[in-house]
Amino acid sequence: MADVTEPPRESFRLSQLLYDSRYRSLTIQVVAAMLIMALLVELVDNTVTNLAALGKDIGFGFLWTTAGYDINQQLIPFSSQDTHARAAVVGILNTLLVAFLGCILATVIGVLAGVLRLSKNWLIARIMTVYVEAMRNTPLLIWILIVFAVMTEATPQPREFREGGSASMILWDSVAISNRGVYIPRPVWAEGSGLVVAVFLLSIVGIFALRWYARRRQEATGQQLPVLWISLGLFFVPALLAYFVMGRPVSLEYPELGGFNFTGGVQIRNSFIALWLALSLYTSAFIAEIVRAGILAVSKGQTEASFALGLQPNRTMQLIILPQALRVIIPPLISQYLNLTKNSSLAIAVGYMDVRSTLGGITINQTGRELEGMLLLGIFYLITSLIISALMNLYNSSVKLKER
Amino acid sequence: MKKSVFLGTLAVAGLAAGLASAQSTLEQVQARGSLLCGSNEGLAGFAAPDANGVWQGFDVSLCRAIATAVLGDPQAVEFVPLTSQTRFTALAAGEVDVLVRNSTWTYSRDTDLNLDFVGVNYYDGQGFMVRSDLGVSSATELDGATVCIQTGTTTELNLADFFRVNNITYEPVPVATNAEGQQQYLAGACDVYTTDVSGLAATRATFENASEHVILPEIVSKEPLGPVVRHGDNDWGDIVRWTLNALVAAEEYGVTSANVRELAAAPTANPEINRLLGTEGELGAMMGLANDWAVNVIAAVGNYGEVFEQNIGENTPVGLARGLNAQWTDGGLLYSPPFR
Numbered sequence: 001m002a003d004v005t006e007p008p009r010e011s012f013r014l015s016q017l018l019y020d021s022r023y024r025s026l027t028i029q030v031v032a033a034m035l036i037m038a039l040l041v042e043l044v045d046n047t048v049t050n051l052a053a054l055g056k057d058i059g060f061g062f063l064w065t066t067a068g069y070d071i072n073q074q075l076i077p078f079s080s081q082d083t084h085a086r087a088a089v090v091g092i093l094n095t096l097l098v099a100f101l102g103c104i105l106a107t108v109i110g111v112l113a114g115v116l117r118l119s120k121n122w123l124i125a126r127i128m129t130v131y132v133e134a135m136r137n138t139p140l141l142i143w144i145l146i147v148f149a150v151m152t153e154a155t156p157q158p159r160e161f162r163e164g165g166s167a168s169m170i171l172w173d174s175v176a177i178s179n180r181g182v183y184i185p186r187p188v189w190a191e192g193s194g195l196v197v198a199v200f201l202l203s204i205v206g207i208f209a210l211r212w213y214a215r216r217r218q219e220a221t222g223q224q225l226p227v228l229w230i231s232l233g234l235f236f237v238p239a240l241l242a243y244f245v246m247g248r249p250v251s252l253e254y255p256e257l258g259g260f261n262f263t264g265g266v267q268i269r270n271s272f273i274a275l276w277l278a279l280s281l282y283t284s285a286f287i288a289e290i291v292r293a294g295i296l297a298v299s300k301g302q303t304e305a306s307f308a309l310g311l312q313p314n315r316t317m318q319l320i321i322l323p324q325a326l327r328v329i330i331p332p333l334i335s336q337y338l339n340l341t342k343n344s345s346l347a348i349a350v351g352y353m354d355v356r357s358t359l360g361g362i363t364i365n366q367t368g369r370e371l372e373g374m375l376l377l378g379i380f381y382l383i384t385s386l387i388i389s390a391l392m393n394l395y396n397s398s399v400k401l402k403e404r
Numbered sequence: 405m406k407k408s409v410f411l412g413t414l415a416v417a418g419l420a421a422g423l424a425s426a427q428s429t430l431e432q433v434q435a436r437g438s439l440l441c442g443s444n445e446g447l448a449g450f451a452a453p454d455a456n457g458v459w460q461g462f463d464v465s466l467c468r469a470i471a472t473a474v475l476g477d478p479q480a481v482e483f484v485p486l487t488s489q490t491r492f493t494a495l496a497a498g499e500v501d502v503l504v505r506n507s508t509w510t511y512s513r514d515t516d517l518n519l520d521f522v523g524v525n526y527y528d529g530q531g532f533m534v535r536s537d538l539g540v541s542s543a544t545e546l547d548g549a550t551v552c553i554q555t556g557t558t559t560e561l562n563l564a565d566f567f568r569v570n571n572i573t574y575e576p577v578p579v580a581t582n583a584e585g586q587q588q589y590l591a592g593a594c595d596v597y598t599t600d601v602s603g604l605a606a607t608r609a610t611f612e613n614a615s616e617h618v619i620l621p622e623i624v625s626k627e628p629l630g631p632v633v634r635h636g637d638n639d640w641g642d643i644v645r646w647t648l649n650a651l652v653a654a655e656e657y658g659v660t661s662a663n664v665r666e667l668a669a670a671p672t673a674n675p676e677i678n679r680l681l682g683t684e685g686e687l688g689a690m691m692g693l694a695n696d697w698a699v700n701v702i703a704a705v706g707n708y709g710e711v712f713e714q715n716i717g718e719n720t721p722v723g724l725a726r727g728l729n730a731q732w733t734d735g736g737l738l739y740s741p742p743f744r
Contacts, residue, residue, distance in 0.1 A: 054518055055518040056496075056518060068560075068561040068565075069560050069564055069576075070564045071576070072575050072576050080561075080564035152591050153591055157592035179593050180550055180593055258548070260550060260595045261548055261549070261595075271577075349580075362556060362578075365555070365556030366560075367512075368492065368513075368516055368517040368518075370493055
């Protein structure tokens with residue numbers, strides 16, 4: 001008869017917290033958490049005490065007082081009589097604008113440079129190596145200042161564009177590159193232009209529908225449609241037709257030299273160009289390496305298998321390599337987008353009025369609310385980064401390996 | 405773990421700062437043996453290092469005067485260059501003992517920012533500088549102009565007000581420092597450079613062709629520039645205030661760096677001079693300083709008029725007239741309360 005002996009049930013003793021490996025890690029974590037909490041409390045308490053010693057309180061009422069300063073680049077109307085909060089929003093929009101356009105341009109240049117660095121052409125591959133290494137091994141601030149210096153020092157002043165001046169506008173007198181920015185024509189929307197825009201948007205929807213239909217058809221029957229040509233046709237023809245049928249309601253307002261500056265048209269300021277280009281060039285070098293790594297991560301066998309099936313090289317890239325490479329590319333790409341967005345706060349160096357310059361610069365300075373302003377600024381960048389990260393993660397989950 | 409180390413470091417740093425501020429500013433300066441003076445990053449005539457790297461200028465002289473009063477040595481000053489954006493934060497945080505950096509005395513700075521303006525060493529006003537070949541003769545003709553402006557200044561707000569009140573438009577180009585503004589203006593990236601008239605004159609003095617630039621006649625604001633200290637340490641504020649007053653009073657009574665030793669050797673017929681120079685009464689002790697502090701100050705830097713003429717007066721490249729900054733006896737605004 002087997003005698004099963006139960007292991008003796010020990011009662012819990014306090015010393016087990018230290019000597020029993022089952023509980024020790026818990027003890028350490030609790031102690032560490034308490035220490036961190038204590039330090040945090042001390043930090044906050046210290047801040048409040050020191051602020052009180054300086055005679056300062058913490059409050060956000062300053063946001064609703066009159067800003068009193070002007071902002072040159074405004075995506076929403078702003079005057080010096082508006083509030084600091086609105087100034088902050090103007091700055092936020094400027095930050096988002098440069099970050100958004102920067103991410104797009106950086107991706108385009110980065111993908112190109114990454115693919116070209118793998119080129120079999122010795123010269124192209126070496127040039128791209130030099131580009132990537134030069135860009136990512138020098139500080140971003142230097143590139144911002146270099147682009148800005150080129151834009152302000154090497155371009156003519158607006159008055160050089162006068163009669164007898166040494167500069168002239170390019171592209172049939174429609175674009176002026178001056179040391180205050182690039183002036184381009186502005187579209188003027190007359191009556192009936194809404195219809196043209198609507199037709200144009202509809203034709204874009206049509207292009208996506210066409211692609212969807214073509215894919216379904218190919219999956220069902222194996223027949224391919226000339227998607228590119230039909231898309232191009234859809235892109236241009238309906239909108240142009242609507243444009244002429246409605247009696248050409250959209251016209252261009254050209255920049256003209258009047259008084260001190262060009263008037264009319266759209267001014268793209270040098271500060272914006274400098275920041276945008278420098279951010280894009282700098283980040284594109286990192287993206288190029290990410291893209292190169294992604295492509296190299298796809299095994300050679302995939303290409304060979306694809307060739308064996310009779311796919312052409314560009315179809316191989318499009319259907320076999322890139323979908324697999326994207327899985328490797330997207331996660332580090334997210335952090336590059338986040339970097340670019342946060343790096344845009346270097347805008348202050350060239351006087352671009354982003355949120356760091358408005359809320360984190362002039363507002364703080366005119367109101368003396370450093371702590372509150374920097375706190376808000378930190379929260380803004382945190383939220384923006386989290387949103388970008390969330391969006392990119394959504395995209396990532398759509399391209400990652402589907403395991404069924 | 406890294407996080408807690410970081411937070412711990414922050415907390416300790418904060419604690420250290422808290423302990424340090426328990427000492428009065430005067431004690432800190434004496435213990436350190438030098439005065440930390442917040443100054444401009446380079447404005448000819450007011451505060452700029454010379455060819456030998458020695459800081460010179462109108463504002464610099466006031467710093468040296470304070471150092472002489474407290475430590476007896478005009479060279480015992482460390483100059484901390486501050487931008488218009490960082491200056492008040494640096495002062496409030498205790499990075500400098502006194503700020504003498506063309507800072508305008510305003511209501512909100514004095515009250516809300518918890519600073520104390522202890523006097524005015526230069527009565528100024530905001531002006532505009534343009535190239536003379538633009539043919540502009542008045543600031544009201546500047547509709548549509550591009551204006552370079554230092555951020556974080558009162559001039560930034562005055563500029564917005566001026567253009568709004570006159571119903572004309574402008575395009576602000578924000579710059580961080582006077583040097584950057586100068587470079588942008590010379591490159592033609594802005595039509596107009598605006599700051600205090602004294603600053604414009606000082607900037608123009610460094611131009612290759614100063615005569616190609618004019619300062620427009622409009623003065624669009626009151627800019628009383630003066631030394632600033634932290635609110636709450638009134639004893640230190642008194643020292644800075646009365647050092648400035650001593651310079652002004654010395655000019656009024658005809659005490660110069662040349663004759664101050666002679667006048668201080670024995671009581672003179674003028675009791676005001678005697679009290680200022682410590683040959684009568686115990687005025688220095690009331691501030692915790694030596695009785696002959698004013699003698700040392702004037703011997704080291706000269707009186708207000710000497711400092712003015714030496715750095716920004718009409719015989720210097722900056723070439724400013726005394727104007728509002730003349731003694732009250734000459735129709736100006738300089739008026740020192742009595743030394744009594």
